[in-house]
Amino acid sequence: MPKNRWIAVMTAVVLSGAVATLTVVSPFADEDTLVMVSRSEGRQSGEVHFELRGKPVRNLYPGSTRHMKITVENPLDQRLRLEQVTAEVSSSSRHDCPTMPANLQVGAYSGGLPVTVHPAGRTELPGAIPITMPMGASINCAGTDFTVTIYGVGLRTNR
Amino acid sequence: MRRSAKFLLMVAVVIAMGTGGTVLAYAGGWILPDNKATLAAGVAAMPRGVKPSVAKQSGQAVVVWPAQEIAPGSLMDRYVVTAHHTGASTKPDIARTVVASGNATESVTFTGAELAGGTWNWTIRPKFQEWIGAASGKSHNLAFPVAPVARSATPGDSATASPTSGSSRSPATVVSSSRPAAMKSPASDGTKAPEKQPETTTPEPVKSDGPPPQPFESSSGEAPEPPAEK
Numbered sequence: 001m002p003k004n005r006w007i008a009v010m011t012a013v014v015l016s017g018a019v020a021t022l023t024v025v026s027p028f029a030d031e032d033t034l035v036m037v038s039r040s041e042g043r044q045s046g047e048v049h050f051e052l053r054g055k056p057v058r059n060l061y062p063g064s065t066r067h068m069k070i071t072v073e074n075p076l077d078q079r080l081r082l083e084q085v086t087a088e089v090s091s092s093s094r095h096d097c098p099t100m101p102a103n104l105q106v107g108a109y110s111g112g113l114p115v116t117v118h119p120a121g122r123t124e125l126p127g128a129i130p131i132t133m134p135m136g137a138s139i140n141c142a143g144t145d146f147t148v149t150i151y152g153v154g155l156r157t158n159r
Numbered sequence: 160m161r162r163s164a165k166f167l168l169m170v171a172v173v174i175a176m177g178t179g180g181t182v183l184a185y186a187g188g189w190i191l192p193d194n195k196a197t198l199a200a201g202v203a204a205m206p207r208g209v210k211p212s213v214a215k216q217s218g219q220a221v222v223v224w225p226a227q228e229i230a231p232g233s234l235m236d237r238y239v240v241t242a243h244h245t246g247a248s249t250k251p252d253i254a255r256t257v258v259a260s261g262n263a264t265e266s267v268t269f270t271g272a273e274l275a276g277g278t279w280n281w282t283i284r285p286k287f288q289e290w291i292g293a294a295s296g297k298s299h300n301l302a303f304p305v306a307p308v309a310r311s312a313t314p315g316d317s318a319t320a321s322p323t324s325g326s327s328r329s330p331a332t333v334v335s336s337s338r339p340a341a342m343k344s345p346a347s348d349g350t351k352a353p354e355k356q357p358e359t360t361t362p363e364p365v366k367s368d369g370p371p372p373q374p375f376e377s378s379s380g381e382a383p384e385p386p387a388e389k
Contacts, residue, residue: 008163015171052196059203059230062288068198090197097202104200131200139290143204150196 067128074117090149097141208283208295218271237286274303
């Protein structure tokens with residue numbers, strides 16, 4: 001077989017593979033849904049913004065746990081299905097009270113998921129994110145303000 | 160052959176445009192996020208201690224202060240109560256760690272024996288586990304003359320001589336006394352043999368006994384009561 005013909009055949013195979021991949025793997029193919037990420041880091045293409053809000057927790061002290069409630073705001077004109085919520089301690093207001101598990105711990109979201117949010121709607125999640133100050137936390141942490149960053153992953157869906 | 164290559168190239172372009180168009184169609188409402196979903200988690204600060212009230216009671220110093228919270232509904236678990244000596248001579252501070260009772264007020268008693276011969280005031284530092292707050296302001300002063308030697312001068316009086324025995328530690332019975340009365344008369348709140356007390360270290364009873372030095376040591380000086388912690 002001539003060389004050019006081999007090239008043509010291989011190109012056709014590659015294009016077919018690309019089409020098949022788009023059909024099977026693409027989030028668009030899965031019930032008209034998209035993967036949406038609220039996190040601002042990364043700025044990858046395909047990110048969609050939706051708001052995660054919550055009430056700040058106060059008066060933590062060694063051995064105490066506070067539950068952070070989260071509200072999801074869906075700015076889209078389609079329903080949003082929130083699949084995952086995670087959180088982490090991202091900063092501390094005091095250098096001598098670093099963000100480490102010995103000083104503050106953020107647990108896993110406790111409520112049931114997924115949760116559907118109506119178009120342009122707002123929903124308070126049924127669960128909460130536990131924020132715990134362990135026993136033995138540094139006394140330097142007294143009066144400190146920690147920042148907790150919340151991440152959510154959801155799908156835009158017609159159902 | 161060139162025709163095939165051109166054809167495939169066109170197909171590739173069409174597929175790419177189709178894919179891109181689809182993406183753009185779905186991306187009609189997309190907004191790249193420009194803010195973080197961040198929330199604050201505030202830690203309680205350790206409060207400063209509250210200035211205590213002190214009063215003499217049966218020759219002891221009873222220190223009383225209101226319970227404190229580290230957060231609404233969560234009381235401190237301990238307090239460090241420190242007696243500070245004032246005056247010309249220097250005596251070391253006397254510090255007590257008091258386990259909280261859970262009541263609205265806390266109290267601790269310092270025996271007359273450990274305070275004898277000095278004027279003292281007190282401060283409070285709240286504790287929660289290993290966290291400790293700043294010291295309160297100082298209470299008013301209480302004076303404790305040198306040990307009540309007059310009592311121990313009389314033989315056979317040892318059972319009732321100790322001014323530290325049998326005192327009440329109930330906070331309800333503690334009342335902040337006015338300083339002059341408390342400082343000037345150790346017998347002002349006592350009921351035992353007041354007639355023996357006014358002249359402080361009067362040598363008269365000592366002289367009447369055989370061995371003079373012993374009465375000055377007194378039973379209360381030799382064997383102070385155990386710490387009256389709560």
